[in-house]
Amino acid sequence: AEYMGVEGLMDENRFVAVTSSEAARIFNIYPKKGRIAAGSDADIVVWDPEAKRVISKDTHHQAVNFNIFEGQTVYGAPTFVFSNGVIVMEDKTLRVSEGHGKYVSCKPNCGWVFNVANQRHKIDIPQAVERDNFTGSVSESNVTPSKGCHGNVASPSPCGGGDSLESPRGSKGAHGHKDMHQSSFQLSGEQDDDQQTRRNSSRVLRPPGGASQFQLG
Numbered sequence: 001a002e003y004m005g006v007e008g009l010m011d012e013n014r015f016v017a018v019t020s021s022e023a024a025r026i027f028n029i030y031p032k033k034g035r036i037a038a039g040s041d042a043d044i045v046v047w048d049p050e051a052k053r054v055i056s057k058d059t060h061h062q063a064v065n066f067n068i069f070e071g072q073t074v075y076g077a078p079t080f081v082f083s084n085g086v087i088v089m090e091d092k093t094l095r096v097s098e099g100h101g102k103y104v105s106c107k108p109n110c111g112w113v114f115n116v117a118n119q120r121h122k123i124d125i126p127q128a129v130e131r132d133n134f135t136g137s138v139s140e141s142n143v144t145p146s147k148g149c150h151g152n153v154a155s156p157s158p159c160g161g162g163d164s165l166e167s168p169r170g171s172k173g174a175h176g177h178k179d180m181h182q183s184s185f186q187l188s189g190e191q192d193d194d195q196q197t198r199r200n201s202s203r204v205l206r207p208p209g210g211a212s213q214f215q216l217g
Contacts, residue, residue, distance in 0.1 A: 020045075028110035042085035051077035061094050 010018070024034025031040050055069040081089035088096045 015047075022112070025112035026110060028107045028112075029104055030112075033104070042082060044080075044082040045078050046080040047076065048079045049076045051075065051079070053077050059092075 021030065021034040024030035024032075027033075031037060033041055033043060036042075036044065052073065052075055055067055055072045055074060057065055057067040057070060060067055077092075078089065079091070080087060083096075083100070086100075088094065088100070
């Protein structure tokens, strides 16, 4: 009411939607409530946006002796209130008799609130993707097994529990490119240069870049 009557941030249609129509949808009683139409309850409020009043426990129509908004000045107030077509409030005077009101049952799980959440839950459920069996061609590997420590066909584990796989250095794959995953390195303990004669190591006194004054012994 403050925003509509004073600030001008809410037009009449939005004010009715917030205070009546959407409230009735949230409580799952729309269109019985929250709408002026044939078949709906004749509950109508005539609102004066220019009215000024002070909230107080002494003037409110509630069965409590306090009000959390005590002393607050607000703008906008009902002038007439109709319930089932009967005037129940006029000029700030409440005119009701005991037993006039009726209990309104509110069904749970209203769609206005939970439809979006239920739809989001359905989207988040994992869905199986049906696929046909693969029928295309499969490239053949040209990695050949080698004999390991015990003369058996090589296995992926190193010697001691098995032998290794060996392939020619620089071999090419099925597409004609060098397979970078293939190597002549073995884990069997044998290397390509095991048969080459090794010369004795020697100490270099004049290494490239100039002689060094540092001597070992």
